[in-house]
Amino acid sequence: MKARDLMDLAARNLREALLRNSLTTLGIGVGVASLVAMLSLGVGLQNLATERLSRSGLFNAIFVTPRTSFDNFGGRAERPSPPEAAAQPLDEDARHKLAALPNVDDVYPDIRFPTEIRYAGNPYPTVVAGVAPSTRNDGAFEDMKGAFFSGPSADEAILQIEFARRLSPQQPDSLLGQEIVLRYAERQALPPDSAGDKAAGAAGFSIVPREKRLRIVGVVETEPGAIGGVGRGRLLIPLEVAETLRAAQTNDLRDLLRDTPSKRTYESLTVRVKGASQVKGVEETIKQLGFAAFSLLDASRNLSVVFAVFDLLLGIFGSLALVVASLGIVNTLVMAILERRREIGVLKALGAADRDVRRLFFTEAAVMGLLGGISGVLLGWLIERAINFATSVYLSRQQLPAIKVAAVPWWMVVVAIAFSIAVSLAAGIYPASRAARLDPVEALRYE
């Protein structure tokens, strides 16, 4: 029998027991909806995590530190350095060397220091961070209120939203255009003789309190490129401005103990690579130059594995409902065989081969799977919308920005419908074979 005739007959048969077949199809729909809803949650959460990481600009960034400090990080035992690459100081020379590496877009120091600002006569302790111009295109600035710095040396500031709320709890956006006074400790180098220990060749620096007026130009949700925690910058200023401030930082005390204290070193440098795919290669090169390097690429890979397992588990739980629904198909089709026994006999008497009868039942199962799959995807999509709506309502009550925790991408629509048809066909194997094997003489005798 031709496919079109097969479809026509199958549709006619399904219409015949409309209520029963509709309920079976609805059962498949609910199964598919459960699968789609579960997977949408897994995909949504994965998207959320990936998006947050991408927006932070961490994926194409490598964090470089002097090897010794990195090796001792977290109290680990010092690892032996490779013989071909001795540990190098992270100074201005190193910065130029790293900037000259292929596929490197920008190299900038991580300048951040705890300080205090004054606004409307009140002091507010905070952490200042220098922002490189190359971070301007990071996702973190996409939803920014206001504008990015007008120039690399502009006396402007961008506030992190939580800090802005501290300054103006009711209307943080009203801070745009306002002035704040930044109070900070400037490091001023002293000549060696003034340190009183010329013989030892040591030098020192003094700390001088300074003030700088800054105009607020933007309010941003999070600092780009920051991993988070207590060191996260709440007040962002152009990197060039941050460097000219020569504000005292935590590694200044260490510099003081060096043989050449006048030669300033960086606590860490951020190397921005052209694309995430080049991160691994550049990271290896940096390590070979004698620095410690760390990127979030490995962490993101682990994250992908975790989410793959998470999706698998959600998929398995979601599929359970579909498996139960598939038993409904078996039941419906077996009932159909009993009811249409004589009809099967007539079809065989009129020239239907066993495979025609088998294909007819398979087609009926597939049609139920297709319709169930489509209705299930629709229902699953509605559940996804409901989850996102409920989450948004909850978050807005907590005064937090809305996020999308569930997502139904196009591939999931296609996969869910295909899976529904496949499960329905699998469920149709037994009834279809049983119908095909019916003895026509016995079937024609059936009353």
Next chain:
Amino acid sequence: MTSANIGNPGNGRIAIRTDHLARHYQMGSTLVHAVNDVTLSIPAGEFVALLGSSGSGKSTLLNLMAGLDRPSSGAIFAHERNLAEMSSDELAKHRGHTIGIVFQAFNLLPRMTLEENVELPLRLAEVERNERTARVREAAERVRLTARLTHRPGELSGGEQQRAALARALVNRPTILLADEPTGNLDSATGDEIMLLLREINETLGMTIIMVTHERHRAERFAHRLILMGDGKILSDGGRA
């Protein structure tokens, strides 16, 4: 429909031939010999009536000729092709192309219109859609049922339903028509109408007709040859009395 459409019947060729044909089946501890060592030959174009009481084996023999059942032993040939050696698919083709079957209970599919019922064998035989309409109309005209094509079986009388079943049996232009008690569910007058139609088909198309019946008077009136069966065997085989 012309005789040219249904092959070349009535030219001395054999339509159906059996050779020591037997069909046994187990019923509990008893082995039933439904058809027992039957040897016969039916020339193309003949109108044969298989007579006998219930359980005589006539319907089983008809099912074997239709390829709906397989023999336990012996051979059965349709146009010299041994049905006993055919695969399941080949038997399906035999039923779809060589044989047309009419049942006592009509066996029309109730949810389809007459047109769709008659068209069903054409769908199974994968006849092109545009050719089907003409073939259905041709078969309906043959049984004089064109006015009722859009009706469903439940809206028709018994005689009309059997005529529709006859049109369905003819639509694939078979060479052999098998009829299992075609008048069994009809009143006398309507039964006669059907028998007249069968004779007309036999005479005008030269189609071989093998009809199972227990109505001897009708068999004697319309068939060329009467085969009487009992206990699975042929008790007598001859022309009209």
